[in-house]
Amino acid sequence: MDISVYRPGELSAADRAVWTAVQSQAHLLGSPQLANPFLSPEFTLAVARCRRGVRIAVIREEGEPVAFFPYRRSAAGVGRAMALGVSDCQGLVHRPGFQWDARELLQACGLSVWEFDHLVEGQKPFEIGATGSYPSPVIDVEQGYDAYLAVLRKHSPKFARSTLAKERKLGRDVGEVRYVHDERDPAALRTLIDWKSAQYRRTGRSDRFSRPWINELVEQLFHTRTPSFAGLLSVLYAGGQPVAAHFGLRSERVLGCWFPAYDPAFSKFSPGLVLHLRMAEGAAAEGTAYLDLGRGEKEYKDSLKTRELTVSEGWVMRRHPVAIGHRARRAPVRALRNTVTARPELFEPADRFLKKIGRIRSGH
Structure with missing residues (x-):
């Protein structure tokens, strides 16, 4: 060679x-x-x-x-x-x-x-x-969001029904639900990092964002945009305030899910799950083939997935x-x-x- x-x-x-x-x-x-x-x-x-x-x-x-x-x-x-x-x-x-x-x-x-x-x-x-x-669970959206939602309703009917109902309740109780697939406000990224850092500490895990290089890396990627790659910040708002957010990486065909988090004050509405459905919808609209949820056994991943990579x-x-x-x-x-x-x-x-x-x- x-x-x-x-x-x-x-x-x-x-x-x-x-x-x-x-x-x-x-x-x-x-x-x-x-x-x-x-x-x-x-x-x-x-x-x-x-x-x-x-x-x-x-x-x-x-x-x-x-x-x-x-x-x-x-x-x-x-x-x-x-x-x-x-x-x-x-x-x-x-x-x-x-x-x-x-x-x-x-x-x-x-x-x-x-x-x-x-x-x-x-x-x-x-x-x-x-x-x-x-x-490594995957959400396939190449055939469109409606096709994915049909698969979800078939394989996880209770999960799909309850998540969509919680989104409606979020709108009634807190205010208009708005989703931004590609949020460019750095303050929203800071909010996500604060949520994620608090989640790590709350669950007894090592806080990745206590490491300066990871903070620097995420910020670098947030500002990186080419025709074939971008750092993608997605935010779910209710009543004008952020309730859940996710930062991941997008190539031409894959959205790599990375750092999701939500405001615990709104946990009864499962805003993180609502966010993932909106992310699937937004990714499908952009022509993405699938969302890679990443290695790790989590109940929400099992509910959302259509298949698995290894x-x-x-x-x-x-x-x-x-x-x-x-x-x-x-x-x-x-x-x-x-x-x-x-x-x-x-x-x-x-x-x-x-x-x-x-x-x-x-x-x-």
């Missing part, structure tokens, strides 16, 4: 254009999963402005780029997927039929190991290192002491987390404990 490694600022406009074209054509060429916005050059470049060590490997055949591999590298040669822990889709973006040797790629990138937790389907050279696979986590490694040491440190933590989340008899008491910690933190 002819592999060149670049810092993000060194990637040529021509290479970026090919990368975007590969994603734009992916659904026509049998790899629709590669159209995910988390695999886009815009996402990689935004991460690079907030985090050190971002690199992009470009693989060429006969002088022409055929694949792009974004990653982060530590000084010790430990590689991680782009924005590991917050990105919902990872892997190598490539032309149809391209095959690669994972260890040869790692060697060219100066990596002893590459860690991933949302590896996209169809990446066989990386999948050899997968330690587990997990569902993502994997794990490591692909070369024979190297750094790789062995990295895996030895990380594997027990991952195994424990996945065991707890997969088993209700363990997850439910753990969830109750975290919420109790959250109440103590917040003084309630």
